[in-house]
Amino acid sequence: MDDKSFTGAFGLSNTSIIFIFAILGICALHYHFRIRFDPREPPVIHHPVPYVGHIWGMFKYGAKYFQIVNPQNYPIYTLPTLTSRTYITTSPTLASLVQRTHPNLSFYSIILPITQRLCALDEPTMRIVLANANGKPGPEALMPEMHEMITSTLGPGDALRELTGSQVAEMGRLFAPVAEGEEKEVLSLYGFVTDVFTKANAWALYGPQNVFRRDPGLIRDFWTYEGGIVGLLADVVPWVTARKAWLARERLMKAFETYVAEKGYEEASTLIQRRVEMNRRHGFSVKMAGHAELIMLFGVLGNAVPTSFWVVTNIFSRPELLAELRAELEKVVREEEGVRVVSVTALRERCPLLISTMRETMRVIAILASVKYVLEDTLIADKYLLKANSVVQIASGVTHIDENIWGADAKTFNPRRFMAPKPVNGSTEKEVIDRKEPETQQSAVNLPKGVPSAAYRVFGGGSVICPGRHFAQNEIAAFTAMMVLGFDMEEADGGRIRLPEKDEQTVPLSVMKPKKDIQVRMMRREGFENVKWEMEL
Numbered sequence: 001m002d003d004k005s006f007t008g009a010f011g012l013s014n015t016s017i018i019f020i021f022a023i024l025g026i027c028a029l030h031y032h033f034r035i036r037f038d039p040r041e042p043p044v045i046h047h048p049v050p051y052v053g054h055i056w057g058m059f060k061y062g063a064k065y066f067q068i069v070n071p072q073n074y075p076i077y078t079l080p081t082l083t084s085r086t087y088i089t090t091s092p093t094l095a096s097l098v099q100r101t102h103p104n105l106s107f108y109s110i111i112l113p114i115t116q117r118l119c120a121l122d123e124p125t126m127r128i129v130l131a132n133a134n135g136k137p138g139p140e141a142l143m144p145e146m147h148e149m150i151t152s153t154l155g156p157g158d159a160l161r162e163l164t165g166s167q168v169a170e171m172g173r174l175f176a177p178v179a180e181g182e183e184k185e186v187l188s189l190y191g192f193v194t195d196v197f198t199k200a201n202a203w204a205l206y207g208p209q210n211v212f213r214r215d216p217g218l219i220r221d222f223w224t225y226e227g228g229i230v231g232l233l234a235d236v237v238p239w240v241t242a243r244k245a246w247l248a249r250e251r252l253m254k255a256f257e258t259y260v261a262e263k264g265y266e267e268a269s270t271l272i273q274r275r276v277e278m279n280r281r282h283g284f285s286v287k288m289a290g291h292a293e294l295i296m297l298f299g300v301l302g303n304a305v306p307t308s309f310w311v312v313t314n315i316f317s318r319p320e321l322l323a324e325l326r327a328e329l330e331k332v333v334r335e336e337e338g339v340r341v342v343s344v345t346a347l348r349e350r351c352p353l354l355i356s357t358m359r360e361t362m363r364v365i366a367i368l369a370s371v372k373y374v375l376e377d378t379l380i381a382d383k384y385l386l387k388a389n390s391v392v393q394i395a396s397g398v399t400h401i402d403e404n405i406w407g408a409d410a411k412t413f414n415p416r417r418f419m420a421p422k423p424v425n426g427s428t429e430k431e432v433i434d435r436k437e438p439e440t441q442q443s444a445v446n447l448p449k450g451v452p453s454a455a456y457r458v459f460g461g462g463s464v465i466c467p468g469r470h471f472a473q474n475e476i477a478a479f480t481a482m483m484v485l486g487f488d489m490e491e492a493d494g495g496r497i498r499l500p501e502k503d504e505q506t507v508p509l510s511v512m513k514p515k516k517d518i519q520v521r522m523m524r525r526e527g528f529e530n531v532k533w534e535m536e537l
């Protein structure tokens, strides 16, 4: 039967036949690729557009998608994505199970391929990095050894003291020329924070030979690279599709390669000396040991800069809070030979409102979804089956504003949320409350009463808790104290600082950035024009 007679026999045109075969083909493909869910898996939320609908949703709405997609408020649910699934949990109880060290749930299986794309690591280096990545430290296991080294070096102790001391001293020096004397200085606030943090961290971590000191143009390159990671991660001819970020990364990689080749790290902090030495000992080439430092810089700067920006804008946009903080901070400033000295230890121990404001700021801006890869079928909470080769995420952004956890004001900014009455002279907390002790009897707390620790996820948790959290909180407190004590600030066109909008769409490292930078006018506070400041540990 020729084509014409066939179509004629069934009364169908050629177009209709092609259409029918296309539908049959799609059905066959769908049958082949469809996910066969186990009834023990978390409830499945289907998208009207199969396979790619949820991926598009995450791309469009960022971490906010996890609020939108689950109106039923399931504590854990399944999003079918392509031919696999992504499990999302918003429950602190389940989060604490997922974040534990578990042989079947791997952080590195996700993070290392990302690191490869971000740092342009070659195949031999990836073989070293992936070898026994989920195992125990040893000669054949770089990642566990690196994890242990970074965690212990950045934990409370001498190395951290050395690092923080050197960093805040440099920060103090960087503040010295700002709005000097009676001058007012107009600047982009986010740009200013970026500049201070990049220089101070590079100095403290990488020492006097750091790449940004040798070539300050690389500061802009680093932030161009950081802003273009999505294009680099997509990795589709990135030298064309993400050209600016790709070129910036080329210059950074070259500079770090030279830094390692010329042994600039020998004058660096203990952390960086140990890190470069360890990468080289495990077989990294000089070039790859240089490239690998880019991921370290991401961790160091990527979250600390936006966090500090939000802490400062939260304070300067609330004149009452600003005044209260000034009163609190002025009590801990020391005067030595005409110089006002601010100690980070005093800020931490005697400035509860400052610390609480910082922690509250982080609560409302941290929306990272911590990710783990499921290596084998795994039952959690004796109830939910997580299938092998899928991804499980903890949606911090949802947990952080859950009224069942934080109370009715969960969605508002309360700078005193992380403060509690401090028991004095053996009195109980209740006795302190009953006596209505003044604010000086308050202390900063890690968590408000009744909030489980897995619900505050700013620094991740469990086996993947941020090792830099002590260092980060010290530097953010120091920077904020300097801004609050030393300067007045208004919008460049006059008036009180207005909080910019948060960029909720872009998938952040951990915390959201502002949608736009803000132009501000900074001036020394009246009566403090010619004061010399110094910061110490």
Ligand code: HEM
Binding pocket: 147, 150, 154, 299, 300, 301, 303, 304, 307, 366, 368, 369, 370, 371, 457, 458, 459, 460, 461, 463, 464, 465, 466, 467, 468, 469, 471, 472, 510, 511
């Ligand atoms: C406000 C500032 C910071 C925030 C909010 C933050 C947050 C985080 C989070 C949430 C993670 C876990 C990632 C995940 O679960 O996917 C993490 C990991 C990490 N952070 Fe931070 N971080 C900050 C500052 C720092 C600083 C200053 C350093 C270094 C000095 C640092 C070093 C690291 C490293 C090395 C890891 C990877 C840990 C591992 O491999 O197990 N972070 N950070």
